[in-house]
Amino acid sequence: MIDRLIEKIKQTDNPSVVGLDTNFDYLPDELRAGVADLRGAAQAIAEFNRNVIDNICDIVPAVKVQIAYYEMYGVEGMKTFAETLAYASKKGMYVMTDAKRNDIGATAECYAKAYLGKTFVNGASETAFDSDFLTVNGYLGSDGIVPFLKWMKECDKGIFVLVKTSNPSSGELQDMRLSDGKTVYEYMGQWVEAWGKNCRGKYGYSDVGAVVGATHPAQAEILRKQMPHTFFLIPGYGAQGGTARDLKVCFDADGMGGIVNSSRGILCAYRQEKYNGKSYSEAARLASIDMKNDLNQAIKG
């Protein structure tokens, strides 16, 4: 799977992913007017997402759909979530579900089926929320990860395991030092390299990636060296404060090895002075192009 994503990044010359963390409040007035319930909100979000996807699908390789922003609208939100995944796929984009799922083995297997695999009912199978990649949390250890590896292999999919997250207090646990001197994030990074050992592709990266925040460049630099076979999903650019220069350290000598997420910076671009007079979907496209140029200049420049 990771080979296909890397090829798409090369083809679009764009190491970025647009995060569809589509809060109803991000929508322009015309989409929000008259909406008074979860169902209406979910439908408006679906329309917003479709228009954004239409305007970026030829220049951005992937979308990352943050499932919390759909769960908060209930069953109707989940319908929009499923529709958004399917629509982005149909438009040729790779689809990452950002769900940070984690559980014991038998339950992790259910999550793996739901997002990466198939659910069987009396011998017939269907996909539930079919995604190319899923983010997962490794706090429970290997037996909570193995079911994902199994379904990834079966269905040619990938995962990104949380290693060093972008939020301010990520260090409370992740930066703690273990008795052997390693930090928790380095230790988790070792596990991620191990989990990915048997699914490396032709570019040297494995289908088991890592989430490494752009907001913590010192830690990211350490991880890039210690995790040579791990592709990074990099949140924290833009609204969270990470700059293109900060995240250069996440990339290898060839300028590969990572994909950078921006959500609010793209979805709410139409509210920025810079894109004044543009519709939300036009502004999303222009902001995506600006982001691509900003990243390429920092990474390759």
Added chain:
Amino acid sequence: MIDRLIEKIKQTDNPSVVGLDTNFDYLPDELRAGVADLRGAAQAIAEFNRNVIDNICDIVPAVKVQIAYYEMYGVEGMKTFAETLAYASKKGMYVMTDAKRNDIGATAECYAKAYLGKTFVNGASETAFDSDFLTVNGYLGSDGIVPFLKWMKECDKGIFVLVKTSNPSSGELQDMRLSDGKTVYEYMGQWVEAWGKNCRGKYGYSDVGAVVGATHPAQAEILRKQMPHTFFLIPGYGAQGGTARDLKVCFDADGMGGIVNSSRGILCAYRQEKYNGKSYSEAARLASIDMKNDLNQAIKG
């Protein structure tokens, strides 16, 4: 919130929670016959859950609904999930959503709204998947927990944070020793005590509980001593191998301080020789009574 759960445990004299991890394959033949898609499976699971709830609601204080088992059936599964929560609540049971959610602050807020709070749409508010308790994962640190604390307070709800999970490889990270000699699970336990400091109830326990597996009694004993204000949600009894004797250490001197989950042991009781000839819902009731007696004998005996 925790006071109300404790009172319900006292009233029913039953420190247990039935886990509705309802895999379609757990259903008896008559419910599975003729079902060929996710929608049919989800509807059959809803019926199964209703009948189990009807048969245990007067003797068991709470259900724990494992959301992965619903996500795997897609949007229709989520509908069954929502219906199951609402049905159990209507029948007077407390409802725990076992979702192990975790994310950065802004996203954790969405999860908090989805499960414990309310979602606002143009000033009107609705609940999405209304639960009394939610399980969460603390790998991201405080700013991923604070939004839950806020909505818990606002809506009188509770959370259980993963501290020492019941699965075999939980020790890979959780048992690692930090440079000061504490283990990761002890360190997480300290955070949980701190997060709960301002929401302690009249029995001394806070609305911020901890997940502590019955399968690791040595660690549970340490945690019980170090976390005097933290109520434990205890998985791992029964099918996962934890015995009532193992989990006695999770309780305080008064036999309080924890609630024990069993899922497969109750849902699939009808397949056990012991309950031969009983329907699945009768067997679930009998197995619940047997579990209650087994726990009370170990904890209080």
